[in-house]
Amino acid sequence: MRIIRLPNVKTIRAEVIRDRLPPGTRRIVCLSCGNATRALEGVIKGVPVIKLDSESPVSARRELSAQEIQTYFGPESFNATSGYLPLDLTAEIGQRLMAYIPELLEGDRLYVPCGSGETIAALSNYIPLARMTAVSALYPPIEAMGPLYRWLAANMKTVNVGRVNSVAEALRLAARGKGFALCWE
Structure with a gap:
């Protein structure tokens, strides 16, 4: 397996947002394991980020739609929860990621870490789902309940490696030495 090291995908995502x-x-509202909200806070200045993550005093038992975000937090709120971005933003994330991914040859498969499924959805604008495998440890488990993850799981190859110590370990288990694996800090 060949590793493709990307810049932090959540930082690229925050820059697109x-x-x-x-x-x-x-305000920006984000239900996250913490990585997305930290990236948003680091990149976006002047607009507060309301964190609904494991580190904040406020949390959610399920993901919230854009309409629910606006109902609960006000109409000037933007839902930055992974897997809930508008399609044009998701496509732009994919375009920026493609700058780091070499051309896939026939038979090559791309193994992509998967939480909400947003990174795979972004890349699917440029790489067919049939050429990618979603690698998930389903942590945090709430992401498996999101509509994007459910759609991807129904329409592409997914591998759940259970709880592992690192993304690299999950990718090694899934790829078994074949294809490319995306990895980021």
């Missing part, structure tokens, strides 16, 4: 944030947005 920053660059395309709708005018008048007064």
Whole structure:
């Protein structure tokens, strides 16, 4: 298995959100394991990020739709929860990621770490789902309940390696030495 090391995908994602944030947005709401909210806070200045993650005093028992975010947090709120971004933002994330991925040859498979499924959805604008395998440890488990993850699981090859110590270990278990594996810090 060949490893493709990417910059932090959550940072790339936060940069796309920053660059395309709708005018008048007064707050960003994000249900996350913590990685997405930390990236948003590091990249976006001047708009507060409301964290619904394991480190914050406020949490959610399930993911919230954009409509629910606006109902609970106000109409000027942007839902930055992974797996809930508008399609044009997801496609732009994929375009930025493709700058780091070499051309896949016939028979090559891309093994992609998968939480909400957003990274795979972003890449699917450029690489057919049939050429990718979603590698998941399903942590945190709430992500498996999201609609994007459920759709991907029904339409592509997925491998759940259970709880592992690292993304690299999960990818090694899934790929068994074949294809490319995406990895980021």
